[in-house]
Amino acid sequence: MDNEIRKIPMALATIAISVALLHCLAFAGNLPPVKGDVLPEIQLLVPENTIHRNYLGLEGGTFFKIPEIKAKVVIIEIFSMYCPHCQREAPGINRLYSIIEGNPDLKDKIKLIGIGAGNSSFEVDVFRKKYNVPFPLIPDEDFSIHKRIGEVRTPYFLGVKINDDGTHRVFFSKLNEFKGAEPFLDLILKLSGLKGEG
């Protein structure tokens, strides 16, 4: 009986170490994806807003993955409502969305989403209302997505190309690279290979 009791702290310690190590293995040392990479396994909350769900071509459910978005190219902005640069650039990003949506050749091919690093649904909503953001903003309240993509500073932009067979590759991964809607779109079209595609 005494032996059994003596084993309890050891067992608890083993469990604690295992849990912690698993967590560290999952998150520690994550670097931002680079060109040619596959995105890390991230799950995003499906937007409650039907317009946003339709925009992304999602049918429902609770979570989705980036490659499930019905598009050839997805532009992801990692932002925070607490980030001054993200606040300043919000009108420009909205303009990028408008240019894409106003171009019949691009609107079904390129989709835009924001991921609010460390932001709750409420906080993401504050940002959306403040800047009239028309595209989906997804909360990442516990930083789990932020950790998986290398704890990047904000605003950080990722461009992901989704292939017809469902595979995908990152073609763009840069911090604070937004120099205006038109040059940014031009860059995305060039790097993704969409420019020149029929």
Add this chain to the structure above:
Amino acid sequence: MKKHGTLILTLAAISVVLWSAGAFCLSDAFKNNIYNPGLLKPTDSILKVKVGDIAPDFSLPSVSGGRISLSQYRGKKNVVLSFVPAAWTPVCSDQWPGYNIVKDIFDRNDAVLLGITVDNIPTLFAWTNQMGNLWFSVLSDFWPHGAVADRFGVLRSDGVSERALFVIDKKGIIRYIGVSDINERPRLEILVKKLERLER
């Protein structure tokens, strides 16, 4: 055997600390100028006031010039005091810029925001300039060092303040106290809910 047990428990403790390490996201607005102090003891002070108390009055120099006292808002405005530990540190640098885009929420609740740290005015000037034009006053509790933080009971043993929010109504009564884990930013919605309960 005992040695092994101690080693395992130590490793477990270290692992749990690593596992629960605070997370933050840093804006590129501050470039590489943010000093990361690492994971700190979540709280390190004992409150000297409680909800229902009259808030201790104070007068502090403001970054924008002049001095601001708490009593100047008595009978006129609800007041939110936002103590943050230190300029040029990770979580603090990503807290006030968020408050900077919700002036409408403060206005709707007839409230003003006073940001306070124990840093001196020149440091606060340089730091808050990176946040854009702040609509609220930023006050320096530098000298006598941390005296206001101490009167509220949020001065930590290393001389910085806690990450703390005080909501004070127009009668000068403390209606809410939120002392957060210093490693984490408090959720905006909690403050908003408390503000919405105040008389306007």
